[in-house]
Amino acid sequence: MADGAGPIISGKGGRTAARIRQAALELFSRLGFERTTMGEIAAAAGVSQPTLHYHFADKAQLWREAMLELGAVIAEEERLLGAAADAGPLAQLRMAMRLFLQISWKHPALGRIVALEGMAGGERLDWLVDNLIGARNRRLVGLARGAIAAGDLKPFPPEQLVVTLQTAGAGLVNMTPLMAANFGVDTARADQRQAHEQLILDALLGGLIISRQQDKSGGQP
Amino acid sequence: MADGAGPIISGKGGRTAARIRQAALELFSRLGFERTTMGEIAAAAGVSQPTLHYHFADKAQLWREAMLELGAVIAEEERLLGAAADAGPLAQLRMAMRLFLQISWKHPALGRIVALEGMAGGERLDWLVDNLIGARNRRLVGLARGAIAAGDLKPFPPEQLVVTLQTAGAGLVNMTPLMAANFGVDTARADQRQAHEQLILDALLGGLIISRQQDKSGGQP
DNA sequence: GCCATTTCTGATTACAAAGTCAGGAAATCG
C-alpha cells in the first residue's frame, strides 16, 4: 500500500488541475480505469498529455484524486442524515435509501465506479472502501439491522440490502447504454428518474416492511 | 464433428479451443475486455499465447465466441419458460424472474458481462443485444407489460423492471469482491443465495403487486 | 523593464500486449 502513503491530494489547487480531475472522473466512471487513456483525459480537459503528469504523479494517483471529488457527495449525504438522527430505525433507513437514490441520479459517477471496481476487486476497490464508501455502507447496514431488530423489516442479511440498493438504485443510470441499445429509450431522462425512484422504494420498502396495525408513522414501539 | 453444444463461429470444435473459450469467458467476465490479456487467457487454458490466434482470428473474435458459451444458458431459460406459456401474465413473470435469479447464480459470467458492457456501451454491447440478451429482455418487458395491463402490477415503465432485475438480481454475485472488502463476508455462498433470492422476490413482487382484494391504489406506506 | 518561479508542451523513451510467421510436433491416412 505504498501508493497511499503520500499526500492524498497532490494536484495543485489551480483551475487546470480541477478541469483534469473533472474530465478524469467522467471518463474513469464511464469506461473504467484501463479503458480510459491519459490522452483522452487530456483532450477532454483541453490540455496536452504531459500536463497530466505535471499535476499528478501517475495514472493511479489521478484516479484517486478524481475519486475524491466524490468525497463531498458522501459528506453531504452524511450531513443530511445526521439531521434525522433522532427518528426511528425504519424512518432513518427510508431516508437513507431515498438519499442514496437521489445521489445516484445526481452523481452517476459514484455508482458506476463502485459497480466497476466492486466487480473486479483489487487495490482500487480497497482504496474506495477505505476512503469513500466503506463507512457509508456500514452505516446503512447498521440502519437495516436496527430496523430488523425493531421488528419493522423482514429478517434478511442486512449486507444484502446495501448491495441491492447499490446495484438496483444506480442500475438504471448505469445501464443507460444498455437500455438505449436494447429498447431505444433514454433512461437518463428526468421522468424516468421519478418513476424509478418510486419503483425501488415501492419494491424494497413495500415488499420488505412488516406492516403493523395501522402504525405508519415509523415511530418506535 | 464437433462435440460442442452451442453454435460456433470460427473456433475449431476441439478440446483446446473449448478450454480457451472457457478460460476467456471466466476472465473476460471478471475483469472486462481490456483488462484481460491474451497471455492470461493462454496461461489459464494451459497453452501458449499464439495458440489463441491459431484458433481465433483476434481478441474480439475470441470474446464473441466465449460469449456464445452463454447461448446455451439463455436457450435453457427459454425452454423452461415455454413450458409455462399458458399461465397468466403475473405467473409467467414470476417464473421468469425466478429463473433469471437462478441463472444469475448458476452462471455469474452472464450477469457480470452485461453489467460491464451495459455500462460502457459500444460495439460489444450492440453485439450482446443482437445475439444474446436482446430478445430475452424484450420478452421480460412483454411479460411485465402484460401483468400491468391485467391490473396485477402497479404501473411503471416495464423496461425498468428488466434493468432492476438485471442489476439487483446479479448484484450480490457480481459484487462479491466489494462485499468481501467492505464487510469481510463471502456472499457467493449458497445460504446467501437463498436469502438473496427471497429478498429480491419479496421486494420486487411483494412491493409491486396490486393485491386485488382491497385494491388500494396510490398511497405508499 | 528584468528575473524567478510556476505552468505547460513537443519530442522521445520504455514497455506491455496484440498480432505475425516460419517451422516443429503430433495426429491422420495411404
Added chain:
DNA sequence: CGATTTCCTGACTTTGTAATCAGAAATGGC
C-alpha cells in the same frame, strides 16, 4: 513405414499508451 494435414510454439514485429525530459510560455515579484 512415409506423406500429409492439423495443431501448436518460440521468436519476432507492430502498436498503443504511460511516463520522462528539456525547454518554451506564462505568471508574478521587484
